[in-house]
Amino acid sequence: AQKITQTQPGMFVQEKEAVTLDCTYDTSDQSYGLFWYKQPSSGEMIFLIYQGSYDEQNATEGRYSLNFQKARKSANLVISASQLGDSAMYFCAMREGYEYGNKLVFGAGTILRVKS
Amino acid sequence: NAGVMQNPRHLVRRRGQEARLRCSPMKGHSHVYWYRQLPEEGLKFMVYLQKENIIDESGMPKERFSAEFPKEGPSILRIQQVVRGDSAAYFCASSTTGGLNTIYFGEGSWLTVV
Numbered sequence: 001a002q003k004i005t006q007t008q009p010g011m012f013v014q015e016k017e018a019v020t021l022d023c024t025y026d027t028s029d030q031s032y033g034l035f036w037y038k039q040p041s042s043g044e045m046i047f048l049i050y051q052g053s054y055d056e057q058n059a060t061e062g063r064y065s066l067n068f069q070k071a072r073k074s075a076n077l078v079i080s081a082s083q084l085g086d087s088a089m090y091f092c093a094m095r096e097g098y099e100y101g102n103k104l105v106f107g108a109g110t111i112l113r114v115k116s
Numbered sequence: 117n118a119g120v121m122q123n124p125r126h127l128v129r130r131r132g133q134e135a136r137l138r139c140s141p142m143k144g145h146s147h148v149y150w151y152r153q154l155p156e157e158g159l160k161f162m163v164y165l166q167k168e169n170i171i172d173e174s175g176m177p178k179e180r181f182s183a184e185f186p187k188e189g190p191s192i193l194r195i196q197q198v199v200r201g202d203s204a205a206y207f208c209a210s211s212t213t214g215g216l217n218t219i220y221f222g223e224g225s226w227l228t229v230v
Contacts, residue, residue: 004158035219037221043205043223043224043226044221044222044223044224045159045207045209045221045224046221047218047219047220047221050218091158091159093158093159095219102147102149102164102209102211102219103149103161103164103172104149104151104159104161104219105161106151106158106159106160107158108157108158109157109158
């Protein structure tokens with residue numbers, strides 16, 4: 001069974017508009033963490049934002065925010081005021097429990113294209 | 117730049133040769149992880165190491181692949197007798213502890229087997 005599901009293979013957004021990238025997850029652990037990473041065409045993995053399962057507030061980092069809906073098991077990434085440089089592949093990932101260290105499970109990714 | 121350093125960035129090997137990928141974690145990080153990204157896919161966990169110990173190698177192929185993180189020096193991912201299916205991007209990541217904190221990735225090593 002898929003632990004992380006990203007249902008949007010590709011998304012387009014107009015420059016300066018906001019965009020939401022979907023991510024749903026599946027776990028029976030009470031303690032887990034959710035991550036979003038950006039992978040531009042150059043290939044590196046850039047950490048964007050982290051949400052812990054016990055965090056009561058949604059995480060925010062600059063133009064990135066994570067819409068965490070625990071009951072729905074969703075952790076959507078919202079990018080406000082899109083920029084051309086936001087065009088990249090975006091991965092949602094989950095870490096379960098404490099004993100696995102930072103063993104992350106990744107989704108298949110969403111390609112975001114920002115149009116001028 | 118004190119980030120996670122991987123080298124080489126790009127490596128080409130003929131079938132049957134050995135590939136060695138190196139990873140120096142961020143300063144102060146003692147936990148290292150290797151992930152593999154096949155073309156058009158997300159990253160998949162391979163192995164988790166601390167200094168001189170393999171903690172979890174549940175994602176490592178049973179044959180030809182090995183990893184180490186010696187007391188001194190970088191972590192090494194070694195692939196013996198490479199095959200075309202080993203062509204992928206190999207990412208190293210590090211963290212300060214094994215617990216709930218942020219993990220940072222290196223820029224990746226792209227292996228092409230010809």
